[in-house]
Amino acid sequence: MRRRAFLATLAASLAPRLTWADIGAPAFLAAGKAGEAYVLHGLSAAGTSLFRVALPGRGHAAAAHPVRAEAVAFARRPGTFALVIDCATGTTRHRLTPPDGMQFNGHGAFSADGTLLMTSEVVAETSEGRIGLWNTQGYTRLTDWPSHGIGPHEIRRLPDGRLAVANGGIRTDPVDRTKLNIPDMAPNLTLLAEDGALLDQIDLPDLRQNSIRHLALSGSAIAFAMQWEGDPAEPVPQLGLWTPGTAPLLCAPPEAEAFTMQGYAGSIAATRDRVLITSPKGGALMLFDAKGRHIATHHRADLCGAASTEGTFTVTDGSGAVWTADDTGLTPLARADTRWDNHLVALG
Amino acid sequence: MRVALLALLLATPALADTAAVVTDHARPGFAAFAEAAQSLADLDTCDPATLRPAFHAAYDAWMAVDHLRLGPAEEDGRGLAVLFWPDPKGAGWKAQRALLAAPPTAEAMAQQSVAARGLPALERLLYPAETLPTDPCPLIRATADDLAATASRLAADWGPFGALMLGAGAPDNPRFLKPDEATQALFTQLATGLEALADRRIGRPLASLDKPRPDLAEAHASGRSIRNIALSLAALKQLALTLNPDSPRSLAAFDQALALAQGLDPDIDRIADPQAWLKLEILQQAVRQTRDTVLAELGPALGVELGFNAQDGD
Numbered sequence: 001m002r003r004r005a006f007l008a009t010l011a012a013s014l015a016p017r018l019t020w021a022d023i024g025a026p027a028f029l030a031a032g033k034a035g036e037a038y039v040l041h042g043l044s045a046a047g048t049s050l051f052r053v054a055l056p057g058r059g060h061a062a063a064a065h066p067v068r069a070e071a072v073a074f075a076r077r078p079g080t081f082a083l084v085i086d087c088a089t090g091t092t093r094h095r096l097t098p099p100d101g102m103q104f105n106g107h108g109a110f111s112a113d114g115t116l117l118m119t120s121e122v123v124a125e126t127s128e129g130r131i132g133l134w135n136t137q138g139y140t141r142l143t144d145w146p147s148h149g150i151g152p153h154e155i156r157r158l159p160d161g162r163l164a165v166a167n168g169g170i171r172t173d174p175v176d177r178t179k180l181n182i183p184d185m186a187p188n189l190t191l192l193a194e195d196g197a198l199l200d201q202i203d204l205p206d207l208r209q210n211s212i213r214h215l216a217l218s219g220s221a222i223a224f225a226m227q228w229e230g231d232p233a234e235p236v237p238q239l240g241l242w243t244p245g246t247a248p249l250l251c252a253p254p255e256a257e258a259f260t261m262q263g264y265a266g267s268i269a270a271t272r273d274r275v276l277i278t279s280p281k282g283g284a285l286m287l288f289d290a291k292g293r294h295i296a297t298h299h300r301a302d303l304c305g306a307a308s309t310e311g312t313f314t315v316t317d318g319s320g321a322v323w324t325a326d327d328t329g330l331t332p333l334a335r336a337d338t339r340w341d342n343h344l345v346a347l348g
Numbered sequence: 349m350r351v352a353l354l355a356l357l358l359a360t361p362a363l364a365d366t367a368a369v370v371t372d373h374a375r376p377g378f379a380a381f382a383e384a385a386q387s388l389a390d391l392d393t394c395d396p397a398t399l400r401p402a403f404h405a406a407y408d409a410w411m412a413v414d415h416l417r418l419g420p421a422e423e424d425g426r427g428l429a430v431l432f433w434p435d436p437k438g439a440g441w442k443a444q445r446a447l448l449a450a451p452p453t454a455e456a457m458a459q460q461s462v463a464a465r466g467l468p469a470l471e472r473l474l475y476p477a478e479t480l481p482t483d484p485c486p487l488i489r490a491t492a493d494d495l496a497a498t499a500s501r502l503a504a505d506w507g508p509f510g511a512l513m514l515g516a517g518a519p520d521n522p523r524f525l526k527p528d529e530a531t532q533a534l535f536t537q538l539a540t541g542l543e544a545l546a547d548r549r550i551g552r553p554l555a556s557l558d559k560p561r562p563d564l565a566e567a568h569a570s571g572r573s574i575r576n577i578a579l580s581l582a583a584l585k586q587l588a589l590t591l592n593p594d595s596p597r598s599l600a601a602f603d604q605a606l607a608l609a610q611g612l613d614p615d616i617d618r619i620a621d622p623q624a625w626l627k628l629e630i631l632q633q634a635v636r637q638t639r640d641t642v643l644a645e646l647g648p649a650l651g652v653e654l655g656f657n658a659q660d661g662d
Contacts, residue, residue, distance in 0.1 A: 033656065060662060076662060077662060106662060153662075213662075227661065231436060233434040233435070233436050233548075234436065234437070254425075255425070255461055255462060255463075256424055256425025256428060256429070256462050257425055258425075258428075259428065260422070264661060266657060266661060266662075280655055280656075280657035280658040280661065281658045281661065283418070283536075283655070283658070284422075299418075299422055299523075300523075301529065301532065301533055301536065301655055301658075302655035302656060302657050302658050303657075304657035317657075318655045318656030318657045318658070319525075319526070319529060319532070319656075321525055329522070330522070331522075332522070332525060335525060339656040340656075340657075341656070341657065342657055342661075342662055
């Protein structure tokens, strides 16, 4: 009996892990809430669910392994765990816990070959940023790097292996998320080398209360989405474009739409010639061209998740709809009884 | 037959009330505002004393619909073009000073900065804080005509937009995919309207007990600040009771806040006195309490909640 169990375990560990292609080649991962249950779905390019797995609590974002049908689901900030989920079976393969005194901060990214997972983390007491490194063979902790800022949120790997880090600048209470340093917060956008060395960094001297939180890649530029913590009556941009080595370009909508986003961008996605930001608070999304010029605004309540695949934008909302967005408008793709949460993650 | 009809009515209690908001609250409200703005524009004078009563009538009419910021008011920034406030950096007056020197036509006015248009722009010309450098007559006319045109477009657009709300869930409805999405949209306007009243209309002049800022109040120059607070509260109460007539706790919360608003000195400058400041702060708390009550009572009754993501960002 013990021998049989041992053999079964051995067989399981030697069995080739399934790839995304093996389980229907989902285009996206999306966390959400169905009734009172928290779930992670794999969605097709048409927005329909290909699989769903249960989550123990509300998820924030997920990171998808480049090959294996494996997702890392991050809890909402401040996160004390992340789950490595086998999307073929719905089982939790590993539960990641940050080192003592550290917390996950919402997002993560895999290396191109899938051997490394990087996670945005903070020192709980100070919100000083770290990038955690994990070996994805057994999800063991390798080391961590400084993120060179306070409160890193989204991190995004560039095709050449460099890592962009949105250091949101906000120090938060380790327990209840209260923001502690709004008057003197100072976000930055940092570029790290593949070995974690600091390559470049920009900040926003005139807009220090505009927290840089989410990232997308637009050609050679890093598109960044911001959330305004200052006077809501001040019109400020929610989008910036940064080509490392140059000054960042802040992209404001026309004056008549200066308050449409309510100072808040929840997600960002980019194609080669368009950048899209969503605002659940404003019930709207905005499209800009690659030079940062406003192209269009479309209205829909509680839009938040956004991703691009093959030049097409897909967005999700809190009432369960999946949409495709282009310059002319929003077109419904699919509907579900799942309230889609903050982020839609494109695979591949 | 009667039983089947009754079952149908019981199954969709929220829909009839959503329809009532469109037909009895929003459309007549915007139509009345368009009429009041047109009456103001039709006055063949630039005499501030003659224009002021019509200005107040138009502002009163706007207060009945100010909270309906979805749909037509979102398009081309029309809501902002009627009421650009707060304006902490004085963008409106800066833009208007340039326009005084070279007044645009009413049509060209529509292309100007939203900060230089609408009710606050008219207020600055009818209640000038300083002696105006040139004759304001052409700019008054252009601003009033532009306001009337904007109001007329808002009222007209509530026709088709109201139809989208009434037809929520119909197969070809691109805006409201399910019947309760229109209800949820109105419920959200109610909650955000109460938040804006507490945080902005009351909160900005209230500032702090040490340093009240009555000068930052909406419509301070025309002495409407307290009046607007009471009108906003009354309009939000009407929206709540149209959405769900049977809401005793919300009704009581609104009535308590309205009684507090009616007990305020109509001159907002009095909040420099700590006693008066406290009275306004108590009203602010009552408005926040009203919001909480409305969310707790109307949400379950209508079967809707505030946005899943809008409520809880990251």
